[in-house]
Amino acid sequence: MKRVLLAAVMSVMCGVLSGSAQEDVTGSWAMEITNPLGLTNKVALVLEQDGETVTGMAGDTPLEGSVDGGDIVMAYDVPETQVGPMTLTFEGTVDGSSMEGAVTFGHFASGTWTAAKEE
DSSP: OHHHHHHHHHHHHHHHHTOSOOOOOOEEEEEEEEOTTSOEEEEEEEEEEETTEEEEEETTEEEEEEEETTEEEEEEEESOOTTSOEEEEEEEEEETTEEEEEEEETTTEEEEEEEEEOO
């Protein structure tokens, strides 16, 4: 009986100490990117996840990233902008069917982003 109780207590302790569960971002997402001027651009995301590695498409552009628990980082290149090629880097959090965070537009500016999972 003592062993069963000890095993149950250890299981609960390990669950508490291991932190939050890994979020799964696989699927289609509707993302909105807000630039420093307050203008919003909508982008369709299709993401695949293998462990912590995230790959997919932002519209027609390939993206790469990673998920660590509820934290996500993604990036994709925009080859033509008014100031030349630029990498958009997204850092944020995932909470089930929603994501949000900050986006940097190369070395030029930053803004915000949100995404909702489509069913």
